[in-house]
Amino acid sequence: MSGTKDMNLTLKIWRQKDQKSSGKMVDYKVNGISPNSSFLEMMDVLNEQLINKGEQPVEFDHDCREGICGMCSLYINGEAHGPDRAVTTCQLHMRKFKDGETITIEPWRAKAFPVLTDLKVDRSSFDRIQQAGGFISVNTSGNTQDANATPISKNNADKAMDAATCIGCGACVATCKNASAMLFVGAKVAQYSLLPQGQVEGKERVLNMVKQMDLEGFGNCTNTGACEVECPKGISLENIAIMNMEYLKASIKKEG
Amino acid sequence: MSESLRNDGRIWVPKNLEDVKSIKEGKLKPTAITEENRDYYLERRYPAFGNLVPRDVASRAAKERCDAGYGVNGTGEAVYLDFKSAIERYGKEKALVLGNNNPSDSEILKFGEEVIEAKYGNLFQMYEKIVDENPYKTPMMIYPAVHYTMGGVWVDYNLMTSIPGCYAAGEANFSDHGANRLGASALMQGLADGYFVLPYTIGDYLANEIRTGPIPTDTPEFDTAEKEVSDRLNKLINIKGTKSVDHFHKRLGQVMWNNVGMARNESGLKEAIKTIRGIREEFWKDVRVPGTANGLNTELEKAGRVADFLELGELFALDALNRNESCGGHFREESVELDGEQKGEAKRDDKNFKYVSAWEWTGDPGNSKLHKEELEFNDIELKQRSYK
Numbered sequence: 066m067s068g069t070k071d072m073n074l075t076l077k078i079w080r081q082k083d084q085k086s087s088g089k090m091v092d093y094k095v096n097g098i099s100p101n102s103s104f105l106e107m108m109d110v111l112n113e114q115l116i117n118k119g120e121q122p123v124e125f126d127h128d129c130r131e132g133i134c135g136m137c138s139l140y141i142n143g144e145a146h147g148p149d150r151a152v153t154t155c156q157l158h159m160r161k162f163k164d165g166e167t168i169t170i171e172p173w174r175a176k177a178f179p180v181l182t183d184l185k186v187d188r189s190s191f192d193r194i195q196q197a198g199g200f201i202s203v204n205t206s207g208n209t210q211d212a213n214a215t216p217i218s219k220n221n222a223d224k225a226m227d228a229a230t231c232i233g234c235g236a237c238v239a240t241c242k243n244a245s246a247m248l249f250v251g252a253k254v255a256q257y258s259l260l261p262q263g264q265v266e267g268k269e270r271v272l273n274m275v276k277q278m279d280l281e282g283f284g285n286c287t288n289t290g291a292c293e294v295e296c297p298k299g300i301s302l303e304n305i306a307i308m309n310m311e312y313l314k315a316s317i318k319k320e321g
Numbered sequence: 322m323s324e325s326l327r328n329d330g331r332i333w334v335p336k337n338l339e340d341v342k343s344i345k346e347g348k349l350k351p352t353a354i355t356e357e358n359r360d361y362y363l364e365r366r367y368p369a370f371g372n373l374v375p376r377d378v379a380s381r382a383a384k385e386r387c388d389a390g391y392g393v394n395g396t397g398e399a400v401y402l403d404f405k406s407a408i409e410r411y412g413k414e415k416a417l418v419l420g421n422n423n424p425s426d427s428e429i430l431k432f433g434e435e436v437i438e439a440k441y442g443n444l445f446q447m448y449e450k451i452v453d454e455n456p457y458k459t460p461m462m463i464y465p466a467v468h469y470t471m472g473g474v475w476v477d478y479n480l481m482t483s484i485p486g487c488y489a490a491g492e493a494n495f496s497d498h499g500a501n502r503l504g505a506s507a508l509m510q511g512l513a514d515g516y517f518v519l520p521y522t523i524g525d526y527l528a529n530e531i532r533t534g535p536i537p538t539d540t541p542e543f544d545t546a547e548k549e550v551s552d553r554l555n556k557l558i559n560i561k562g563t564k565s566v567d568h569f570h571k572r573l574g575q576v577m578w579n580n581v582g583m584a585r586n587e588s589g590l591k592e593a594i595k596t597i598r599g600i601r602e603e604f605w606k607d608v609r610v611p612g613t614a615n616g617l618n619t620e621l622e623k624a625g626r627v628a629d630f631l632e633l634g635e636l637f638a639l640d641a642l643n644r645n646e647s648c649g650g651h652f653r654e655e656s657v658e659l660d661g662e663q664k665g666e667a668k669r670d671d672k673n674f675k676y677v678s679a680w681e682w683t684g685d686p687g688n689s690k691l692h693k694e695e696l697e698f699n700d701i702e703l704k705q706r707s708y709k
Binding site for chain 1: 443446447450451453565567568609611612616617619620
C-alpha cells in the first residue's frame with residue numbers, strides 16, 4: 066500500500082439547505098485521515114465531527130460503496146468522481162490527495178439535475194428517460210424461450226454487455242459543458258439495439274428516449290468526449306454513434 | 322471473493338509464522354515465498370473440493386488460519402487469493418489455441434493475463450483501486466465479511482407476509498435459500514419471485530378487491546398509523562442526546578461480528594443479547610439526530626434503520642442460541658464432529674432441528690414467539706456434508 070502517513074485536509078463544500086434556498090461554499094478541516102480510506106469514509110469522519118459539534122452533517126448520496134449502484138456523485142476538484150480514472154466517488158481513495166491539500170467538493174451541476182440539499186441532486190430525469198423506453202417488454206407467461214436458443218455474435222454480446230455496465234450515475238452530464246445526457250441515453254439505447262430481443266421495440270425506443278431526454282432539458286452533444294473520460298464504467302463514445310444511427314433510421318422510416 | 326472465483330484462484334497463507342511476521346513488517350513479498358513454504362489450506366483440508374468448498378466452509382477455514390496467527394496483513398485478518406497458476410494454465414492453453422506450441426514464459430504470462438482480464442477484469446480493477454496493488458502480479462488479500470442476512474421476512478407460498486396484502490419478494494423474504502446463502506442466490510430469488518411468482522399471486526389477491534374503489538384516508542385506522550409514524554420520528558429527533566447514530570451502529574456491528582459471526586457459542590450469544598439490549602436502551606436515551614422531522618434528513622432515516630437493527634440483532638442472537646446445532650453458515654462451537662475423518666467439522670442435529678424458525682414479533686425482541694415449520698425430506702436422504 067502506498068501511503069501510510071495520516072493526512073490533514075481543508076474541505077470546501079457546497080452547502081445548500083433545500084431546493085429553494087441559495088447555497089454557498091463552506092470551509093471545514095479534517096485531521097488524521099488515513100490515505101487508505103475511501104473518499105466517502107473521509108466524508109463520514111467529517112460528518113461525525115459535525116454531529117458531535119451540534120452542526121448539520123453534509124448530505125451526500127451513497128449506497129453500495131463498491132462502485133456498482135450509481136448513487137455517489139461528487140464533483141471533486143472540478144472533476145466528476147474526482148481525480149482518479151474509471152472510479153465512482155466511493156472507489157476514490159485518499160491516497161490520490163496530498164497532506165495539507167484543499168479539496169473542493171460540489172454537487173453535480175446541470176439544469177436537469179436540480180440540487181435537493183448540499184451535495185444531493187435529483188436525478189429522476191434519468192428515471193423518466195428509462196421509463197420512456199429503456200426496457201424490453203418480456204412475456205413471462207411460462208412459455209419463455211430458452212436464452213441460448215437465439216444465437217448472438219460474441220462481438221455484439223460484448224458490446225451490449227459493455228453498454229449495460231452504465232450505472233446511471235450522471236457523471237457524463239456533470240462533466241459535459243453542455244450538460245448533455247447523450248452518453249447515458251446512448252448506452253441504454255445501444256445495449257438493446259445490439260441484441261435481437263431489443264429489435265422489436267427498437268424504433269419507438271430510440272425516438273421516445275431521445276424525446277424525453279430533450280424534454281428534461283439536457284443539452285446537446287458537441288463531441289468533446291469529456292463524458293467518456295470521466296465515466297466510471299468506461300462507456301465508449303461509440304454508443305452515442307449507435308444511438309444517432311438508430312435515431313436516423315427510425316426517423317426516416319417512422320411509419321414502417 | 323465468491324467461491325474462489327470458479328477454482329481459478331488458489332487460497333493460501335505462509336506455512337511458517339516467521340514468514341508471516343516478515344510480510345507484516347514489509348520485509349518479505351508473498352511472491353517470494355516458495356511453493357513448499359505455502360499452506361494451501363483448503364486443498365490440504367478438503368482435497369476433493371479444494372478451493373471450491375462452499376463459502377461457509379471456506380470462511381471458517383480462513384478464520385481458523387487467521388485466529389492461529391497466520392493472517393497476512395496488519396490487521397491479521399487476511400489470506401491470499403492467488404491467480405498465478407491460473408494465469409500460467411490459461412496462458413499455455415491460449416498459446417496452443419493460437420498455434421504457438423513452444424511459448425516463452427513472457428508469452429504465457431501475457432496470454433494468461435489476457436484471459437484472466439476477460440473473465441475477472443472488473444473485479445481485479447475494483448481490488449486494485451481499494452488496495453493499490455496489482456492483483457495480476459501479487460496475490461490478493463481477502464477475508465470473510467458480513468454480506469447479507471440468511472433469513473428474512475416469513476411469507477407463504479404466494480410470497481404474502483403475515484400482513485394480508487403485503488408481499489415480500491426477493492432477498493427480503495426467507496423462502497428460497499437454506500442455511501447457507503450461495504453465489505447469486507439473491508439474484509435468482511429476485512428474478513424468480515419477480516418474473517414467475519408475483520405476476521400471478523398478486524393478481525389473485527387483487528381479484529377480490531376489484532370493486533373496492535378508492536380507500537379513504539379520513540379513518541381512525543389511518544390516523545392511528547400516521548400518528549404512530551410521526552410520533553416515532555419526533556421521538557428520535559427530540560432525544561437530543563450526545564452520540565451519533567453511527568456510534569451505535571458501529572457498536573452493534575462489533576457485537577454481531579464478535580459474538581454472532583462465523584462461530585458462535587452459548588455464553589457468547591447470551592452476552593451478545595445482554596449487550597445489545599444495553600446498546601438499545603442507551604440509543605433511545607442518548608442518540609443525537611440533527612435536523613428536523615420534515616424534509617430530507619439522512620441521519621433520521623439512518624436512525625430509523627439502526628433502531629430496527631438493534632431489535633433484529635437481538636433476535637439474531639436469540640435464534641442462534643436456540644439452534645444448538647451447526648448448520649450451513651450457522652456454526653455452533655458446541656456442535657462439532659469429535660473424531661473420525663470429519664473431526665472439527667460442523668455437526669448438524671437433524672433429529673432436533675429439522676425446522677425453519679419463524680419468530681413472531683411481540684413488541685420485545687427478547688420475547689419473540691417461535692413457530693417451528695417442519696422441513697420434510699421425501700426424496701433426499703439427509704447426510705453429513707463431506708468435502709474431504
